Amino acid sequence: MEPKKQKFTSWLKTSITARMIVVGFLLFVLLIPLEFVKTLITERAYRQQEVIQEINGKWGNEVLLSGPILKIPYKTYREEKVYIPETKVFEIKTEEIINNAYLFPDDLNIVSKVTTKEEPLKRSIYESVVFTSEIAVDGSFPSIDFSSKDIPHKDIIWDKISVLIKTSNLKGIRNTIEVNLAGETLAMTPKYSQAYLNTIETQSVSNFPKESTEMIPFSFTMKVNGSESLKFIPIGKETDVSMTSNWHSPSFDGNFLPDDGSREITKDGFKSTWKVLQINRQFQQEFFNELPDLTEFAFGSKLIIPIDEYQKSERTAKYGFMVIGLTLLVFLLIQLVSKIYIHPFQYIMIGLALVMFYTLLISISEHSSFFKAYVIASASVLGLITLYSRAILKGFKFPLLICGSLASLYGFIYVIIQLEKYALLVGSIGLFIILAIIMFASRKIDWGNE
Known part of the structure; x- marks a missing residue:
């Protein structure tokens, strides 16, 4: 039994397909806490409407x-x-x-x-x-x-x-x-x-x-x-x-x-x-x-x-799947290029840090402007993930790449949620550019190592 276990562990560490399956599975697992965050935003928005109705009822409807x-x-x-x-x-x-x-x-x-x-x-x-x-x-x-x-x-x-x-x-x-x-x-x-x-x-x-x-x-x-x-x-x-x-x-x-x-x-x-x-x-x-x-x-x-903090937070959370998926994909590509093994637990920690961005965003925006809340939440998550990836990947090259990629992604999403008429157009062009970058970065990966 022991040789089979070692063989399976070795397959998980060396097979590109196995690592892709694991990262894909972890991505869908991380959707569970992300849905809880979306529910929290909805509940807070509903509570806001209740309080506003009470205020209006006393002043005049x-x-x-x-x-x-x-x-x-x-x-x-x-x-x-x-x-x-x-x-x-x-x-x-x-x-x-x-x-x-x-x-x-x-x-x-x-x-x-x-x-x-x-x-x-x-x-x-x-x-x-x-x-x-x-x-x-x-x-x-x-x-x-x-x-x-x-x-x-x-x-x-x-x-x-x-x-x-x-x-x-x-x-x-x-x-x-x-x-x-x-x-x-x-x-x-x-x-x-x-x-x-x-x-x-x-x-x-x-x-x-x-x-x-x-x-x-x-x-x-x-x-x-x-x-x-x-x-x-x-x-x-x-x-x-x-x-x-x-x-x-x-x-x-x-x-x-x-x-x-x-x-x-x-x-x-x-x-x-x-x-x-x-x-x-x-x-x-x-x-x-x-x-x-x-x-x-x-x-x-x-x-x-026009758009209150809860509406903006809800729109931001809709891009949560894309942020988590692209971030994990960047780590996976770095793992494939550098041959550094990243444990599934470490992927989970990175994903949870990304989910924490939305709880920080909604809690801070209730006491400040949405812009300040967005800057504080994104800077906090960027700092945490950059330091964590420094410990995982050893050195500064890849952590800085991750920091720059995630900062660009958060900036891109902020621009989208501020737009009304051109949100779909800018979003589609942005996703096309991201796909092109990923295709370019993965072109020299040896996919034959199974």
Whole structure:
């Protein structure tokens, strides 16, 4: 048995195929701790989102505004034939029923100024970008005429007409909202009702111009704290929205994009305008009995952080297989060229050092910038592997080669993760160059030693 064992050990040390099989096997073993690191990054990113949601919930969540809307009560009648036992005849009884109609404006103009806080709200190591928006709204309603719906003028309850505004963020409102309608100032209050969830409503309009055929003007201002995004629902026949902000990274979101040529984005903020016509969206200007949910037609801007530390760390970890594989391949080629035997355990130590780069990166980036974390983590791993390879390979030639190769690889990956449009192109060219270098370096290896 002993001679067979010695023969097998000798085959592992001298056979190129055996060493390639061992290194390949160790590479796949090292994928296990690498996957644990990726899971850790995902968990930390998820925890960040939880904390941000808690912060935003106290300050104010996404702002979605729909309004103003005229709520118009009207009478309908239901006739019922009732048998009267005393007279032994049928009588017609008429029941009066109160329903509501909802009328949208003809013209709706919204001017919003979004100001982010200079210092983001923080909890522990996490922070959230929040804003305060000052919104000025004006426009006009058409004169009320429901004759096409068989609702006569006299059946409208004119002294019960009120104004509704729907918003997703009642908690964030920071001023007393008063609607000026046809010269009358109307204070708004919330209503506790499932039918009017996230809705504020005025008291009844005392002097509604019921006989007028002119447009009915309105206006109001609103100051609201929010986070993530500011959106509007285009309920006007013609809806014009303008938005300015000091935030430098907007994402125009929703069913409509800003007008061509109106978008202006700089490092100091952005400006944009929208113009939405009734023909651009698929709903009418009046609804009866029930007000539908029109959220799907909303549009506006998200205030995003382009790439945060966890996203960058996750993108970096995706290249972990390539970094570990190429580094082990460099050691294997050095072993084949120099005839120095490298034990499988030493390959494992080198691989674990490479995996430690990602744990160092994510832990340091939570307390510093990603660039500083990347430099510190890569320098630490480079120093450790260079010193370790100096002890294994004896001398300075090969350790310096490994240090230079690994430094170039980390630099290449940093450049890739900073790119957006050209990441795939630069990555593909880089990998092609790496492959060419490996092919050139391995051209004189004697593959016949099996």
